[in-house]
Amino acid sequence: MDEITFSNTPVTIVAIGGGNRTNKYLEYAVRHPERLQLVGIVEPNPLRRHALAEKFGLKPEQCFEDYKLFFRNPLKADAVLIATPENIHFEPCMLAIEAGYHVLLEKPIARTLAECRAIARAARNKGVIVGVCHVLRYHPYFIRIKEIVDSGELGQIISINHNAAVGIDRMTHGYVRGMWRREEITNPILISKCCHDIDFLLWLTSSQCRKLTSFGSLRWYRPENAPAGSSDRCINCPIEPSCPYSAVDLYRTRRDWISNFDVPEGATIDQVIDRELRTGPYGRCVFHCDNDVADHQVIAMEMENDVTISFTMDTFTLDDQRQTHIRLTQGEIDGDERSLRIRWFRGAREEVLDFSSLIGTPYHAGADLNLIEDFVHTLACKEHNFRTSIEQSVESHRICYEAERSRLTGQTIRLDD
Template sequence: MDQLTAVLIGAGGRGFHSYASYALDFPHELKIVAVAEPNASRRASFAEAHGIPEQSCYESWEPLLEQSPVADIALICTQDRMHFEPVMLALKQKYHVLLEKPMSPSPMECIQIERAAKENGRLLTVCHVMRYAPLWSVIKRFIDEGKIGQIVSIQLNENVGYWHIAHSFVRGPWNNSDTSSPMILAKSCHDMDMLAWLMDQPCTRVSSFGSLMHFHSGNAPEGSTDFCIDGCAVEATCPYSAPRFYLSGEGKSFYSKYFTNDFTGEPSRDKIVQGLRESSYGRCVYKSDNNVVDHQVVNMEFANGATATFSMCGFTLEPQRVIQIMGTKGEIRGQDDQIVLRDFLTHEETRVAIPHQTGHDGADKAIMRNYLHEVRHYHGQESRSSASASVQSHMMAFAAEQSRLRKGASIELAEFYDEIAESFTQVGR
C-alpha cells in the first residue's frame, strides 16, 4: 500500500482531530507534509503532532497552494465561507481534495466547485460522513436489498441538543448566516444528503418553515447581563449558563473535555474563566449576535412521488437523529445504536445493534479510509459523497431556506437549479 501525502488547510477541530489524525493512526497510509492555519497555537500544536518542519507551516493557504504541489491531497477544513477559493486553486494545481461540509454557502460556488473537479480530473469528496457510518450504511443496504419494498415516505428528526445549539449556533462560529451559513446548511446538510442518498431519486419540490423563536433579546430574563459571569441575577437557574456548561460540566461533561478548546488552548480553569469573560462563549444566549433558526421543518417530494419530512430542533436533551422509513413491504426505524426492521407479510422483526465508536461512530475514520483507497485507484470515477452528489443535497438545503424566507412557498428544484446555473453562465461570459 503506497503512502499518500496531504496538506491541511485549516487545523480546527474537524481538520486537526477528525481527518488529519488518520495519518497518526495509520502512518503507512498517509503523511501530512504541510499545514496552513492562522491560529499560531493550533498551527504549532499540529506541526508538533505530525512532525512538520517550520518551513512547511503557513499562516494562510495562499503561499502553500500557489507554489508547485507538494502532496497528493489537499484536506480543506476552513470555515464555511472560506472554502471556495482554496478549493478552486487546489483543484487547478491538480490536488485531489477532501472538503469539509458544506461545500459553500453560495449555490453558484457549489456548482463551480463541482465543475472544476470534473474539468481538472480530480477526485473531490465532500465530508458527508454519515454515509460512512455503520448505522446508516446498514439502513442503506436494507433498502437496496428490497427489504421494505419501495420507499413511500421518510421521517427524519435531527435533535441538536440544547447545549450543542447554545455552544455552536448561538455563541459559536455558526451562529450568524451572514458570516457562516444558514442552519439548514451548516448543521443539516448532512440530513439533506442522507435523504437524497436513501431515496436515490431526484428531489423535485421543497417547502419549509422555521424561525429563531427563543434565542433573542426579547426573551432575555430580567436581571440578565451580557456575559453570564458578570453577576447575572438568573445565571444559577438558567439552563444555558456558560459557567455551568464549561466549568461544572453539569450540562455535558463533554464540554470540559473538548468544546472548551474552541476558546482556550489551555484547558485550565483559569483559562476557561478568562474565556468566559472575553470570548463569545461566555455571552448570554439572549444577547448574542446570532440569527440562525433554532427550529425548522422541511417537506420534500421526489421524482417517483415519494415524500420526506425533516425536522431540526435545538430543544432536546440529547443530540441524536431518529429516522423512520416506510416502504410498501415493511419499515425501518433507526436511532443511536439500534436499527429495527419490520416485515409486513411475516410481521417478523429484525433488530441490529450498532456498537458505538468515537468520531461520528467511526465515520470520520471510514471516510478517510475510503477516500485514500479511491485516490490510489482513481480513474475518473466519483466517490460515495462526490461533489456531484453533494450539489444535489445542497440545492435541497438552499431551496428549503428560500422557502422558509418566503413564508413556506413551494420551490421547484429544477427551476431553482436552472436559475442558478443561468446566473453562473452569465457571470462567466
C-alpha cells in the same frame, strides 16, 4: 469496510485548517502512515499549527499561516484537505483545483449554490477529484439502513420521517454563542448542520427532489425573551443558577464543549474557561448574542420517484442524535442511532439491531476514518469512486439553499423548473 489493497507509496496530503475536524481525519495518518502522509499544514493559529507540526514531524518550510502564501509556492502532494471555517472554503478549494490537487472538502461545500457549482465545474474541467466529507455515509448505523433498503426485502420506500435532534448544548454553544451563529459568517443552520441529513436522504432514496416547502424561524434566542433581571453575561447573572442555557454550568461545571478552547503555553484550561466566561463570546447570555440563524425548521419534500419526506431540525431537546422512520410497501424501519427496528407486515415479524455500543465512540464511530480510507483508496485506485462526489453533494446543498428560500418567502419551490 471491505478489504482494500493499497499502493506501497502513501498518498500525500496538505491540511488547510488545523482545527477539530482536521485532527479527527488525520488520525488515519497516525494509524496508517504507510497509506497517508501529512506533508504540510496551513493554519493561521500558531498554537494549532505548531501542535500539528510537532505531531507529524513537519519542518518550518512545510508550515504556512496563510493559504494564499502556500499557493504561491505549493508543496508537492497528491491532495489537500480543506477543513477551514466554511466561509473560507471556496477560494482555497478553487486554488487547490487550479494547482492540480485532488481535494477532500469538509462540509458544507461553500456559502452559496453558485460557489458550490463553480467548484464542481472547476473539478470537472481540471480532471481532479473533489470529495465532500458527508460522514453519515460511512457510519455503521446509517450504512445498515441503506443496506436494508437496497436489499428490497421490505419493498419500495413510500415515505420517510427524519428528525435531526441538534441538542440544546450544541445549539447554544455553536449556533447562538459560537462560530455558526450568523449566516453572514458561515451559512444558514440548515446548511451548516443538516446538509449531512439531506445528503443521507438523497442517498437512501436514490432520487432527486421535485419540490419542497420549508418553515422555521429564530423563535427564542432573542433579546425580548430574556428573563426579567437577567444580565448580558452568565457569570454575573442572578438568573444563572436556574437557567438551562447557563454558560457557567456548561463549561465550568459540566466541562462540556471545551475541547476546542485553545490553551496558550503556560495557561490552564480553567483559566481559558474563566476568560471566556468573563470576556469571550462563549460567556454571553443566549438572549444577548448577535445570532440570527433559525432555531427550529421543518422541510416537506416530494421526490422524483414520488417518495415523500418530512425533515425536522429540533434544537429544544436534550437529545443529540437522529431519528428516522421509513415506511415501505412491505414493512417499516425506525431507529434513533441506538437501535434499529425492522418490521415486516406479513407475519408481524420484527427484528431489532443494537447500535448502543457506538454511542460516544470516537471519530463518529469510526466513520471519520472510514471516510479518509475511502478517499485514499480513490486516489490509489483510479477505478474506485469516492462515496460522496462533489456532484452528489451539490444536489443536497441545492435542496438546503432552496429550502431557505422557501422559509423566507413562504413559497413552495419546484426544483425541476
